[in-house]
Amino acid sequence: MNPLMKQGTLIHAAILGVFCLGFGIFLGLTELATRDAIAARAMEDRQNSLGQVIPASLHDNNPVIDNLTMQDAEGNDITIYRARKAGQVTGVAYEIHGSGYAGHMKFMLGVDAEGRVLGVRALSHKETPGLGDKIEIKKGDWILQFAGLSLGNPPAEKWKVKKDGGQFDQFTGATITPRGTVTAIRHGLEFFAANQAKLLEVR
Amino acid sequence: MATDYGRIVRDGLWDNNGVLAMLLGMCPTMAMTTSATNGLGMGLATAVVMAASSFMVAAFRNYITREVRIPVYILIVAANVTFVDLTMNAWMHELYKVLGLFIPLIVSNCLPLARLESFASKEPVLPSLMDGIFMGLGFTLALTLIGAVREIFGSGTLFADASLLLGPAFKFMELRIMPADMGVLMMILPPGGFLVTGLVVVGKRLLDIRAGKGIQMAGAHSV
Numbered sequence: 001m002n003p004l005m006k007q008g009t010l011i012h013a014a015i016l017g018v019f020c021l022g023f024g025i026f027l028g029l030t031e032l033a034t035r036d037a038i039a040a041r042a043m044e045d046r047q048n049s050l051g052q053v054i055p056a057s058l059h060d061n062n063p064v065i066d067n068l069t070m071q072d073a074e075g076n077d078i079t080i081y082r083a084r085k086a087g088q089v090t091g092v093a094y095e096i097h098g099s100g101y102a103g104h105m106k107f108m109l110g111v112d113a114e115g116r117v118l119g120v121r122a123l124s125h126k127e128t129p130g131l132g133d134k135i136e137i138k139k140g141d142w143i144l145q146f147a148g149l150s151l152g153n154p155p156a157e158k159w160k161v162k163k164d165g166g167q168f169d170q171f172t173g174a175t176i177t178p179r180g181t182v183t184a185i186r187h188g189l190e191f192f193a194a195n196q197a198k199l200l201e202v203r
Numbered sequence: 204m205a206t207d208y209g210r211i212v213r214d215g216l217w218d219n220n221g222v223l224a225m226l227l228g229m230c231p232t233m234a235m236t237t238s239a240t241n242g243l244g245m246g247l248a249t250a251v252v253m254a255a256s257s258f259m260v261a262a263f264r265n266y267i268t269r270e271v272r273i274p275v276y277i278l279i280v281a282a283n284v285t286f287v288d289l290t291m292n293a294w295m296h297e298l299y300k301v302l303g304l305f306i307p308l309i310v311s312n313c314l315p316l317a318r319l320e321s322f323a324s325k326e327p328v329l330p331s332l333m334d335g336i337f338m339g340l341g342f343t344l345a346l347t348l349i350g351a352v353r354e355i356f357g358s359g360t361l362f363a364d365a366s367l368l369l370g371p372a373f374k375f376m377e378l379r380i381m382p383a384d385m386g387v388l389m390m391i392l393p394p395g396g397f398l399v400t401g402l403v404v405v406g407k408r409l410l411d412i413r414a415g416k417g418i419q420m421a422g423a424h425s426v
Contacts, residue, residue: 009270011268012268012270012271013271015266015267015268015271015275016271016274016275019263019267019275019278019279020278023278023279023282026282026286027282027285027286027289030285030286030289030290031289033293034289034290034292034293034294037292037293037294038289038292038293041292041293041296044296045300128388128392129237129358129388129391129392130357130358130386130388130391131388
């Protein structure tokens with residue numbers, strides 16, 4: 001038998017402590033070595049997701065860095081990414097939230113200076129695969145129909161799925177997901193309308 | 204006594220397969236097998252962690268006392284998982300975007316812990332490393348198989364998005380077996396996981412009976 005095993009409780013604590021310290025140092029060094037690369041990747045990811053809702057032709061800055069934090073109607077913090085050309089704000093992008101069939105859905109919404117939708121993309125959701133996940137650009141082009149629309153076009157009473165008397169198609173077998181998505185986009189545009197001056201302010 | 208490496212390989216891949224014979228690691232098995240590609244990715248990530256953890260536990264086995272062995276094993280598995288998570292995020296980012304969600308789940312998988320307790324804590328470094336690798340590959344095999352069955356019947360495809368996981372050269376693996384709207388949605392939802400896992404376990408036992416082998420009902424055990 002290993003002689004170490006015959007000693008008291010202290011030795012166990014010491015062994016566990018040494019292992020914790022050793023692996024703690026190991027992970028600390030790993031974190032140190034990967035920190036910059038991970039931050040760079042996160043920046044690229046954000047740029048990619050912003051690039052899908054703000055066309056590159058609209059800006060000469062990096063919207064990821066040019067951001068400000070505001071509060072929406074419910075008092076939640078949202079981060080606004082601003083696209084500028086020659087200092088002038090040409091568009092903004094921010095995350096919008098909706099509730100779907102299986103909980104929270106998160107989108108990135110891009111809006112130009114006149115309040116028209118530049119693009120919407122689903123960032124995360126838990127909708128049923130094969131039914132509700134058609135809101136993803138990978139699974140279908142349903143989400144593309146919002147580009148160019150604004151609060152007045154279509155009129156407010158038409159900002160609904162067809163089943164509720166609006167103009168947007170629902171999916172076969174899934175109404176709740178598109179309904180939540182349309183509502184989220186409408187709220188996103190209302191937020192823009194309510195804060196337009198502040199969003200477009202040149203600072 | 205010479206170590207029977209053939210036995211370790213056969214046990215890991217088939218005879219004492221972590222999922223199909225020992226029924227361990229059911230949580231990732233059910234959750235991550237909505238497609239063959241997901242199963243493959245989860246399996247490979249688990250195999251890496253199992254190989255590294257088995258190696259480390261075997262190397263330190265004379266210093267880990269019985270009383271604190273479980274916390275130390277969990278510490279080692281968790282450290283390896285975190286290491287894989289961080290390095291993949293930094294240097295294999297495309298792969299990480301596909302697998303990133305699954306990697307932290309490896310800590311909650313009881314298969315690595317079972318192999319550390321029943322094998323790596325008693326055997327030398329090399330056999331332990333082999334056990335970790337082949338138990339991990341057996342896990343990969345089972346998850347890919349279950350994922351493939353669920354994907355074919357649920358979505359009508361096989362190895363969809365495999366090129367995201369393995370690189371563009373593997374585009375040829377992505378097959379469409381039948382039209383998308385013919386899929387049985389239930390198969391990619393949780394009930395399908397239970398059904399297919401059960402049927403695959405039955406299939407393995409039928410094959411074993413046909414081959415004249417006794418069914419291994421035992422849990423995790425050493426060679």
